[in-house]
Amino acid sequence: MWLRSLKTLPCLEAFTKFSRSPWLLQACYFSDVSYKKTKLAPLQERRMIDRFRLRAKGGDGGNGCCSFRRSRHDRRGRPDGGNGGRGGDVILECSTAVWDLSCLQHHINARRGGNGTPKNMIGSRGADKVVLVPVGTVIHLVEGEIPSSVEKKSSGSLDPWDIPGTLDFDSFDSSQQSPSTSKIGKLEKTDNTSDVSAPSYKPNVKESARTSPVEVFTRFSPSRDKSRTQHEAHDFLKEHRCSDWEDWDGKSNASGSECEEDMEHTELVQYNVAELTEPGQRIIVARGGDGGMGNVRSAKGSKMRKDNDFNVEVSDDDDFASLNIGLPGSEVVFLLELKSIADVGLVGMPNAGKSTLLGALSRAKPTVGHYAFTTLRPNLGNLIYDDISITVADIPGIIRGAHENRGLGHAFLRHIERTKVLAYVVDLAAAIDDKKGIPPWEQLKDLILELESYCEGLSNRPSLVVANKIDEVGTEEVYEELRQRVPGVPIFPVCAVLEEGIPKLKAGLKMLVNGEESSRLKLDGIMTD
Numbered sequence: 001m002w003l004r005s006l007k008t009l010p011c012l013e014a015f016t017k018f019s020r021s022p023w024l025l026q027a028c029y030f031s032d033v034s035y036k037k038t039k040l041a042p043l044q045e046r047r048m049i050d051r052f053r054l055r056a057k058g059g060d061g062g063n064g065c066c067s068f069r070r071s072r073h074d075r076r077g078r079p080d081g082g083n084g085g086r087g088g089d090v091i092l093e094c095s096t097a098v099w100d101l102s103c104l105q106h107h108i109n110a111r112r113g114g115n116g117t118p119k120n121m122i123g124s125r126g127a128d129k130v131v132l133v134p135v136g137t138v139i140h141l142v143e144g145e146i147p148s149s150v151e152k153k154s155s156g157s158l159d160p161w162d163i164p165g166t167l168d169f170d171s172f173d174s175s176q177q178s179p180s181t182s183k184i185g186k187l188e189k190t191d192n193t194s195d196v197s198a199p200s201y202k203p204n205v206k207e208s209a210r211t212s213p214v215e216v217f218t219r220f221s222p223s224r225d226k227s228r229t230q231h232e233a234h235d236f237l238k239e240h241r242c243s244d245w246e247d248w249d250g251k252s253n254a255s256g257s258e259c260e261e262d263m264e265h266t267e268l269v270q271y272n273v274a275e276l277t278e279p280g281q282r283i284i285v286a287r288g289g290d291g292g293m294g295n296v297r298s299a300k301g302s303k304m305r306k307d308n309d310f311n312v313e314v315s316d317d318d319d320f321a322s323l324n325i326g327l328p329g330s331e332v333v334f335l336l337e338l339k340s341i342a343d344v345g346l347v348g349m350p351n352a353g354k355s356t357l358l359g360a361l362s363r364a365k366p367t368v369g370h371y372a373f374t375t376l377r378p379n380l381g382n383l384i385y386d387d388i389s390i391t392v393a394d395i396p397g398i399i400r401g402a403h404e405n406r407g408l409g410h411a412f413l414r415h416i417e418r419t420k421v422l423a424y425v426v427d428l429a430a431a432i433d434d435k436k437g438i439p440p441w442e443q444l445k446d447l448i449l450e451l452e453s454y455c456e457g458l459s460n461r462p463s464l465v466v467a468n469k470i471d472e473v474g475t476e477e478v479y480e481e482l483r484q485r486v487p488g489v490p491i492f493p494v495c496a497v498l499e500e501g502i503p504k505l506k507a508g509l510k511m512l513v514n515g516e517e518s519s520r521l522k523l524d525g526i527m528t529d
């Protein structure tokens with residue numbers, strides 16, 4: 001009302017008449033509306049989400065229809081209710097279009113199948129929900145059934161008219177849980193991993209045809225699973241919730257009761273259920289439920305059942321009701337973890353010049369700063385040398401005691417777990433003159449110790465040493481001493497800022513990646529005081 005009265009004011013009327021921008025008018029009427037355009041933070045400054053908890057639910061099956069087709073000649077009518085459609089699946093697809101897990105939602109539900117209709121028409125199949133995840137995503141299972149396989153993306157679209165008429169009538173029991181529901185529920189902590197690889201649920205013929213794995217990557221590594229004790233699982237979850245896993249259940253500050261609830265999961269986490277390492281790979285994480293049967297089929301089904309099981313008295317109504325309702329889709333809870341895949345991992349202390357080096361080796365433009373811990377998330381760069389492409393990962397700096405959560409901790413080391421080659425970047429100028437830094441050979445020792453405390457054997461891979469900041473005064477002598485103290489491993493003196501020594505370093509990296517050279521830096525190969 002008051003707006004109308006305002007409009008009648010002569011000045012506003014004139015304004016309305018001559019103004020051509022509607023938002024200006026709105027701003028005039030509703031002055032509290034903000035029209036400031038928000039700017040997205042640059043990619044480098046955005047925090048990388050590399051762990052994520054996700055609950056997925058397959059779509060429920062549609063209900064079967066109960067209908068009778070009556071005619072002049074058939075007063076009682078014939079059943080002609082169609083089956084309900086199958087619910088959609090939740091599918092994770094590996095893609096290069098996403099680089100971390102920040103675009104995911106914590107709850108993902110596939111669409112429900114359509115209900116059956118008269119004239120024996122089946123309901124439509126529920127739409128699948130395809131979620132894109134980055135290359136290098138590892139799936140850890142918290143609750144639900146383990147997805148059976150990872151498959152390559154099929155070129156053909158899924159069958160939209162998946163008829164749920166493949167229920168096994170002979171073995172069907174109304175008290176029995178549906179195939180889909182039997183998959184729901186908490187997994188028992190099991191030592192027998194073969195149980196995991198052979199789920200009790202046998203998909204029907206259509207499903208198995210559709211999901212037949214082209215390339216199975218599902219990894220059940222018993223050694224690793226066993227080595228992860230309950231204590232480790234506890235730490236894992238605690239770390240996720242309390243430190244950098246803000247997105248655990250979508251809340252940064254979990255309340256006490258929630259914490260307790262989450263702790264229940266600690267016994268149930270199964271690690272490395274599957275890995276998505278190639279673009280186009282897909283895995284069905286939650287299956288849609290089968291549709292209920294229309295009265296055409298259920299009449300047939302109940303008759304068959306009565307013939308087989310004549311001692312049990314079941315009323316037609318009860319029987320039909322149980323068959324008619326669509327089955328619920330399966331539900332699973334996953335932890336997704338991203339492990340970047342790179343050929344070379346740059347490892348070094350803060351301020352050693354890793355980001356500068358990555359910029360010199362590739363076209364990447366990571367943030368460089370003269371203070372420690374400039375790099376807060378792993379950066380990837382692509383090095384092209386002699387027509388071969390090498391991916392280089394720069395991870396945040398690691399300090400002595402990182403395994404005790406000092407600095408940024410060592411959780412980032414997961415990003416170099418899969419690298420073929422390690423390049424240890426040391427700062428030659430850290431301890432010269434009156435600087436109180438760590439000498440390069442000590443830096444190497446600390447780095448190896450931290451790598452090993454994160455994961456045993458992580459440092460045991462082809463490696464070289466990059467002696468950075470050779471341009472600084474007095475570093476020549478330090479470099480000579482480094483060569484004597486660390487024999488048997490190629491050391492490349494470089495000045496990352498001026499890009500000096502970079503071509504030789506590129507050649508060295510290429511030889512290691514190609515397997516032409518296989519020197520490894522070991523703790524006993526470093527002579528310290």
Ligand SMILES: Nc1nc2c(ncn2[C@@H]2O[C@H](COP(=O)(O)OP(=O)(O)OP(=O)(O)O)[C@@H](O)[C@H]2O)c(=O)[nH]1
Pocket residue numbers: 348349350351352353354355356357367368369370371372373374375376395396397398468469470471472494495496497498
């Ligand atoms: N003199 C000299 N300074 C360098 C060289 N390379 C890097 N720097 C400087 O060292 C500082 C740290 O460089 P960064 O590339 O950010 O080091 P970083 O290892 O990525 O550091 P974090 O992000 O903390 O892990 C910056 O001020 C660089 O300018 C070099 O070759 N010579």
